[in-house]
Amino acid sequence: MLRLPRFKYLRPRSAREAAGMAAEKGARAMFVAGGTDLYPKLKRRQFEVDTLIGLDFLGHDIRNGSTECVIDAGVTLSAASRDSHLKGGFGGYAEAAGLVSSPPLRNAGTIGGNLCVDTRCNYYDMTYEWRKAAGFCMKKDGDICLVAPSSPRCWAVSSSDTAPMAIALGGVVTLVGLDGERELPVSALYRDDGIEYMAKRPDEVVTSLRLRAEPGLRSAYVKLRRRGSIDFPIAGAAVAARMEGDTIAACRIVLSAVASYPLDAEAACTFLKGRRLDRETVQEAAELAAKPAKPLDNADLSHFWRKRMVRVVVEQALERLSDQPGGFDS
Amino acid sequence: MKEEILRDVERAVLTLNVNGEPAQLLVPVHKTLLEVLREDMQLTGTKHGCELGECGTCTVLIDGKPHLSCLVLPIQVEGRAITTVEGMASGSDLDPLQTAFAEIGAAQCGYCTPGILLSARSLLEENPRPSRGEIKEALAGNLCRCTGYTKIVEAIELAAGRMA
């Protein structure tokens, strides 16, 4: 059997207390919310910790105002995917939450955990025995990268479905740490590094995600994976656009699972600004969006095919925008 | 004092509500709910498969919703209602889903069956007359290597019809 390692479980009553515990314990402790990412990784000995700090105190509410929606970090992916306000105002976010893994996993996995989910790699997300036999890599226990042996860095893949969507929607997280509370755009939460993939401090707890409602806002998320359920994304496109009449006033396209962080497709957005979403525009934008994506051979299926499919998922996501109420002819 | 102990523990005395009965147990906190059910409570109806959240055979209901017991710590679900396959029948009366599975032959090796029965039970409680698509979506976290799913879906439809 694959068992969890022995650990202590701490139960802070607030984010402040949790941050204090994390700072005191250092690298030997980790936060846990739903545990759906952390527990499999602990079973495979991808982390070595002796203490878990339970985030059971996190809120479970989705608060809708006229100008914004605040989602507590403890909200489950199931609850977020079914919430009628999120589905109405931030459809792409609800979709992304509903496409994570499988229904029972989404009943436990939280939206905060999904923003902080570990980067993935075929050589890393394996049991200790497998990794020992194949040779360890620099993300855990070793010193080289097995995918790109001459590379000084790790290229493990950002595999969150909701993070790209939260970035496309201009989301902002609230972080509570030892030094108090601060807000950070989700786009600033990540670093281009497979190992140190989060830009927040380790003692900081994500307590909520804020999405701002804007007139004419539309969003969509399209995910590629081997099976229609359970699997992590191997490519994905999160698209949000603010429409003025039938013209795109502003838009953001963020790609999943093609880099160590959610990848902004800026050139495509610059191109789309001020244009109508007709078929030709969609195709040209999708070509531009796919250019910066450089998937490596460290996730499911062939990376050449994944690269080709990035254009397709962006195209599908943009088409979905034009299908939404008030959409345009293509 | 009790509060202090509860906030920093390696072992814990937990009261779990399993199939409507409270059970008090002293368990190491790193034991999963799956392990505690099978090894400490002898409730071996809940199966272990991948133990990594990928197969769904360890599914139990927590407050009526399917959860993967291989990824749940008992300390995180104290006080919540846990239902395992052993809790589906009332006395000698099987749940209509269990009867339908037996009649239609929706189990072959049977390893996935407890998890699928519980996912289906949760679905029917929320949605007594699900469409085929809704049944498939509800089972999208439960793998079956034997049946090809057709008879499983048919058995759920049969049970739903009888319960309506």
Ligand SMILES: Cc1cc2nc3c(=O)[nH]c(=O)nc-3n(C[C@H](O)[C@H](O)[C@H](O)COP(=O)(O)OP(=O)(O)OC[C@H]3O[C@@H](n4cnc5c(N)ncnc54)[C@H](O)[C@@H]3O)c2cc1C
């Ligand atoms: C079989 C399988 C399939 C999966 N498929 C997908 C998928 O398709 N898409 C996807 O995006 N994910 C997938 N996941 C990963 C995971 O289940 C989800 O990302 C989930 O949302 C994680 O949330 P959690 O609450 O369970 O996080 P946890 O496992 O509790 O935590 C994950 C990480 O985030 C940290 N953390 C958690 N909450 C906070 C917080 N509030 N503040 C600061 N740090 C925090 C933890 O320390 C840990 O490092 C899959 C997992 C499995 C096992």
Ligand code: SF4
């Ligand atoms: S990208 Fe390289 S260093 Fe990073 S996890 Fe994979 S093999 Fe290891």
Ligand code: FES
């Ligand atoms: S044993 Fe829990 S999901 Fe496979």
Ligand code: FES
């Ligand atoms: S009956 Fe054998 S796995 Fe489903």
